[in-house]
Amino acid sequence: MAAVYPLIFAALLFSVGVYGLLSRRHAVLVLMSIELMLAAVTVNLVTFWAIAGDALLTGQVFALFVMAIGAAEIGVGLAIIMLIYRNRASVNIDDADLMKY
């Protein structure tokens, strides 16, 4: 079935996102990895909508919500990263180690 390809693509995209999140040290790159994960979800939603042929367009509407809320999330996230940068002149998340254990 052709629908398998987008699903595999989404799974790969999600995995790339998870890998980036765990391996990157730059806060903005971590943010981008999270965006990749959200993009994978969007692909999944649209694919499942196409398979199910859902008349209510749930998958497509959900995808739009994911994009809009993802953008809002990035707005807040970048604001927090700017705040950190202003005080420490670094956005390396390994430097944020005031609190441990």
Add this chain to the structure above:
Amino acid sequence: MPVIPLTAQVQWSIPDIPWGAISPELVLFGTGILVLLLETAGPHRLRASALAFLAAAGGAAAGYGLTGEVTWPALLALAGLAQLALTATWRERPRVLSALLSALGIVATLGVVAWQWQTLAGGELLATQSGLADMVAVDGVALFTRVTVLLAALVSIPLGWSYLETRRIHRAEYYPLLLFAAVGMNLLASSQDLLMVFISLEVLSLALYILTGFAKRDLTSQEGALKYFLLGAFSSAILLYGIALSYGIAGTTNIPAVGAAVAAADTPAALAVIAMALLIVGFAFKTALVPFHMWTPDVYQGAPTPVTGFMAAATKAAAFAAFLRIFVGAMGASQWSWIPALWTLAAITMLVGAVLAVVQDDLKRMLGYSAVAHAGYAAIGLIAATREGVSGTLFYLLVYAVMSVGAFGVLSMLERRQRRAVSISDLAGFGKRFPVPAGMLSLFLLSLAGIPGTAGFMGKLAVFRAGVFAGQWVLVVIAVLSSMIAAFFYIRVIRAMFMDDEPDDLETFELEPTPGLSAGLAASAAIIVVLGVWPTVVIDLAEQAAAFAG
């Protein structure tokens, strides 16, 4: 409702929206917007307010010209006029007004919840219904959780007021953000659709990320905000992937329909299990179950203390309500697959949370780890997956909300006295000099430990009883063991306050409780004592409330 003219080609009708189903959220949200508008009033903002008013008035006039009806921009213009009048008369930013208005909004929302209780549920919580095209459920679980969340938010207003004043970070955004977070939590508790779960979760998270970093010059607060944001967004993405797979299985995002589809025989088992696992991981992050708890102590320590209290209490209540609704309410038929996973998570959560709390020296961080352990206790009712279990968890979360807001409230007083973080050794001799606040802190800690005579004991009794009846006695034994470890570090704090002598070199400032703070703490303490001695009424309510809309 305003009539919107639509072009003829599109067959599109405006759905009949039962606004009553989301009336608490609407009241809260409206109050938040009003408070936000109020913040723009101030001596130097006359020109900006005048422009805003003109824009709103223009919108109202255009609306009247187009439809011949008075439309909602008119309301906006009215608000703008009020705001303009405020700006012209107030010499200072009206913080008192913001706080009072927010408190009033929350009280009004509690009234609306009571109205829903009476009318929509027909005076009986057993009767349940969903509204808004099955997006929102008005049932016992939703209403009970709403009360928990609103109580926590109400107490957080006076606590936040005095704390933020002392730390000189009193910007009026605190109140609207608190209200918006409460909107998200209310909505999460009543989400009947996975789409609503996602949206409300993000609404509350975005507000809480900002509140965590509210002390923006404080490095720990910033760090807490960064960690909370990164891990929160990560967990949202995981949850979302689980939601997408559930949609793939069911072809709809309606929660009961997803539950039925997961249990159906022709559903590929692997897909169902992966979807469920992702949902569990997502919710475990939000409710701070080990091993997805890493953010909790850091965020709780970094956030301004009143925010921590609110976050610990209300977020947990709302996230557990959604957890209960999805797993116990909808996926009850596939218990065999999710109970073992949650059982393991809960067991290690209780043990790890209690053990790591023992080794902490910072009081706030200790309470953060204790919050992790408490998430494990609350999960016992979820794992029991029975009616008693649901009512036990609901009652436990209410009790936990009161004691956690109270404990963090006294802690915020201590921090104001020292102007820095409080470690356990700082507390030496505190009880001898200030018996009343020390006594209150002791009461909250004893209740967290679950000593008989306090509400915490009754809450634990309710969940443990449900666990034993559901045959989960091994889990209950682990919980009792964890409670014993936990009692050790709570009582260590009390011993330091009353037994040890005050250190000579401790630099302190005046301990000056504001009336609002005293009232909030006294009310929390009273609830703890009353529920500890005479919990019947509230437990009965929780038992009635343990029903999900179908």
